[in-house]
Amino acid sequence: MGELLYRTLLLGCIWSCCYGTGLQLKGDFTIYGMFPLHNADQTISAAPCMPDCKQGTDNKHGFHLVQALRYAVKEINNSTGKEKLLPGITLGYQTYDTCSLRASVLATVDLLSQPYNRVDVEPRAAALIGPDSSDYAFTPAAALGAFLLPQISYEASNEMLSNKMLYPAFFRTIPSDKNQVDAMIQILLRFNWTWIALLGSDNSYGQQGMLSLSQQASDYDICIAYQAVIPTLKSGTQQQMRDMVRNIIKTKVNTIVVFSSKRIANGFFPFVIEQNITDKVWIGTEDWSMATLVSGIPGISTIGTVLGVSVQYAPFSGFQDFENQAVSELRDISAVNSSSDMVVPCLQNTDLYTMATKRYSLENYDITSSFNVYKAVYAVAHALRQVLKCDSGQCEKTEVQAGQVSIFIRVRFTVRNTSVYFDKNGDPATGYDIVTWTWKGKAWSFRVVGAFSPDPPYLQVDLSQIQWTADDSDGTNVPESRCSPECPYGYRQLQVGQHKCCFECMACPASTFLNKTGSTSCQSCAQGQWSPAESEACLNRTVLYLPWDAPLSLALLVLLALTLLLTLGTAALFLRNLTTPVVKSAGGRTCLLMLLSLTAASCSTLCHFGTPSQPACLLKQSLFLFSFTVCLACVTVRSFQVVCIFKWSSKLPRFYETWAKNRGPEMFILVTSVVEFLISVLHVALYTPFPSENHDLYYDSIVLECSNDLSPGAFVEILFVSLLSILCFCLSYVGKDLPANYNEAKCITFSLMICIISWISFFTVQSINRGTVTMALEVAAVLCSVLGILGGYFLPKVYIMLVKSQMNTTAHFQNCIQMYTMTKQ
Known part of the structure; x- marks a missing residue:
């Protein structure tokens, strides 16, 4: 009830200054989109009011996501002949700038109020694409789920969103964090990093991922020396972040797993650079490992090696040309929007034309997420094709319920040689690329060094592609991150302290052996064998009797x-x-x-x-x-x-x-x-x-x-x-x-x-x-x-x-x- 009251007051506070239609394209069915076109100030004020998103800095990544939505809708509407996906039907869109958590809440309320505050609305809502964050996705997933209106996120990976009892209409084109945690565990095992620090951002994405990883770590004999939640950067949390960095130094870990959103990671790493931490291994999630918001932090090249989990890259041909050619279209749209009344100006008064003229570079991270948006739009279109029975050559213009789209959105289809389908939890059966950061001077880039397949879990890594230190040219100098060095053969581990990764090596007594590392007990020799102390194998016993020929x-x-x-x-x-x-x-x-x-x-x-x-x-x-x-x-x-x-x-x-x-x-x-x-x-x-x-x-x-x-x-x-x-x-x-x-x-x-x-x-x-x-x-x-x-x-x-x-x-x-x-x- 408190949260509902908060959202009502928030809407009331903003409603008094909202008017107009915003960035939209009319069609028979409307696809709503939530994209981070700006980075707003995250400071929470006492009053439930939200500043205009345009007051924040431009988010070039969000700009590419909006373009991917426009690209997919235009491609579907303009298709002809047998390739026509929705013959006789056009798709439209309406977007919101989710520059903050409050913006996503407001956009959800506005979306739900469309049929009631505008009696002249003819297009019917087909689905929602977005938002980009798990924290931002929970509110629309719960609200739209009550009406079975499909929501397909392109970047929200929190494992909790797979719960169909709570979020029955939620789908996504990015893998669940469950797979991401599995990938991180496999990376730690691959390099035998058993003594780690675990950090998670102060949101549902980071906390849920951190909880899942910490629960699984003990099953694989991975010890977490230090665990902490990274708060949102504010004046009151700066000292807390410095203390976190000092604690990481005290634990003497060489591997730090950072399960964080890119926004919070952007506020944390400057304190790592400030403490002059070098030669560490940082394992990043898909949300920040490829984000230029983090890689662009001054001095971040000194922190050590970054190994990241990234959504698998797929070529997205034609998208760059579309963005280059869309400048004139956006100029016309901006002219229309400037003379129109907007319902929520703080979310919809974005000047895309001005952003387009800046010619933002299209990185692989942008391409991957944009392709996820593209697939989400096509998933909605294929579901409508089934609902409207378009296989006969012309779609039937019948009454469509939102629940029908949710049912048929699970249909398997192929787009650009990529198979797309959702499992029973609404998740795609896709894996990850394993990437590492590379630097040439101050120029940042990344390199794909491996891949992870979730079913069954399988990790492939090319060590020769990873440069651990400045003088490591072939990837052989893998850093160690262990509380205690491995015991040699013939020695068992005796735990010291509360962590099983911290131990002393004790020699195996006579008549026992140990030919592997990591064991806490020695193996007894067979009855016909023996061994001296500290043995890694047993010897056959000498048979004593009086032979005839001795x-x-x-x-x-x-x-x-x-x-x-x-x-x-x-x-x-x-x-x-x-x-x-x-x-x-x-x-x-x-x-x-x-x-x-x-x-x-x-x-x-x-x-x-x-x-x-x-x-x-x-x-x-x-x-x-x-x-x-x-x-x-x-x-x-x-x-x-x-x-x-x-x-x-x-x-x-x-x-x-x-x-x-x-x-x-x-x-x-x-x-x-x-x-x-x-x-x-x-x-x-x-x-x-x-x-x-x-x-x-x-x-x-x-x-x-x-x-x-x-x-x-x-x-x-x-x-x-x-x-x-x-x-x-x-x-x-x-x-x-x-x-x-x-x-x-x-x-x-x-x-x-x-x-x-x-x-x-x-x-x-x-x-x-x-x-x-x-x-x-x-x-x-x-x-x-x-x-x-x-x-x-x-x-x-x-x-x-x-x-x-x-x-x-x-x-x-x-x-x-x-x-x-x-x-x-």
């Missing part, structure tokens, strides 16, 4: 072969001399069982080579422990027998006889072996070992092993063998001073010590290392245990049988016993 394995296999050769050779020799005193004193047939068990224990080492298999895992530990238990049981029995005969016979005279008669030695060996066998079976049944890959021992290696090698079952197996070894060691140690021919106890004691030491060494190393060397050490411990027993118990007997055969007699053995007995007595 040098260490070959050495162990040679040792195994020698061990088997010794055990089998010894067994053959013992079998041949089974009835001799040496063999009988060593245990007789028990020696063959011992040698067989040692052979089996040696063969268990074959399960340690190559990649683990299920049979190997089942036999590797259990076969050795069972075989070695049988051997130890035999050695223990032999040690007990000797000690019992020579040491305990006087104390326990009948113990050994009872032990021997009841087959004590055989039962001890059998029971001990069966117990170990049952423990092994339970171990395999309850804790079945199987081939496995251990990834937890080393970060850079995979250990191929058998599972459950340290299970409770394995521990019981080892404990039983260990207790038997201790018992055997104790008995052999007690008999260390027996007769020479029966004195293998010393050798057995030494052999058992070697065996115990080798296994203690192995378990010590295994507790700190599970690599290939430890696997080889286990094989060595097995062979040392076998060789220890073989060397300590059997080889002295072999030596007697092969070298000292004279000692292998009954007499010699009896003599040794007698001497031992005499010594003890």
